[in-house]
């Protein structure tokens with residue numbers, strides 16, 4: 001009825017992840033993926049990035065970091081900050097705030113280790129959450145948004161989502177092939193329970209209600 005389209009662009013680091021011919025994967029901290037150009041002219045843009053930055057070992061999506069076209073080594077936090085700065089610069093240069101509202105959705109928390117989602121059927125009561133994502137990275141996001149020229153509305157959903165330990169698919173998730181877990185797999189929650197993604201309908205609908213509410217208000221002045 002409203003000729004509205006919703007598009008989803010997947011780029012978990014915001015910056016460019018490139019696979020070379022020899023199959024090494026470089027995370028280019030100062031380059032944005034070309035597909036971002038396709039978002040120009042949208043009425044509303046909602047960005048986010050998060051726990052892919054914290055993956056280690058086999059789960060880490062990149063083999064090395066690059067900056068100015070050269071391989072670099074640095075701590076995860078510094079890399080995260082450089083990437084966020086590159087994103088912020090892109091937004092400030094490319095987005096026309098009179099045409100496009102920009103949102104940044106805060107980190108979507110996982111429920112692993114101490115607060116494991118398996119078998120949970122009630123939200124955590126406030127005050128007992130062990131944050132699953134480094135506070136230092138959250139601070140880097142907030143600092144970068146504050147320093148931007150473009151008004152960016154921060155959708156601060158991290159804490160309210162931390163409470164929803166019961167809202168993950170757990171052993172009712174699907175495999176990479178898109179199939180439900182077998183009974184045998186469901187009996188091995190340590191291996192198979194998905195405590196990162198969310199059930200739908202569910203918590204992401206709450207994020208959308210908050211997004212809609214923010215859309216009805218004038219943009220804030222990055223007063224995080």
Ligand SMILES: *[C@@H]1O[C@H](CO)[C@@H](O)[C@H](O)[C@H]1NC(C)=O
Pocket residue numbers: 003
């Ligand atoms: C719907 O939106 C597209 C993209 O903005 C536009 O090209 C098209 O003319 C619109 N259609 C109607 C019926 O308004």
Ligand SMILES: *[C@@H]1O[C@H](CO)[C@@H](O)[C@H](O)[C@H]1NC(C)=O
Pocket residue numbers: 020021022023024
């Ligand atoms: C893969 O290629 C890149 C350049 O394209 C090079 O920097 C890197 O050292 C190569 N890695 C291996 C393991 O050969």
Ligand SMILES: *[C@@H]1O[C@H](CO)[C@@H](O)[C@H](O)[C@H]1NC(C)=O
Pocket residue numbers: 119
């Ligand atoms: C999970 O819940 C089921 C059913 O209530 C129970 O049999 C099982 O022991 C629980 N497992 C854990 C690890 O709490």
Ligand SMILES: *[C@@H]1O[C@H](CO)[C@@H](O)[C@H](O)[C@H]1NC(C)=O
Pocket residue numbers: 142156159160224
């Ligand atoms: C985000 O929300 C939490 C509570 O839900 C609050 O403690 C925190 O200060 C908020 N962060 C910002 C930057 O507003």
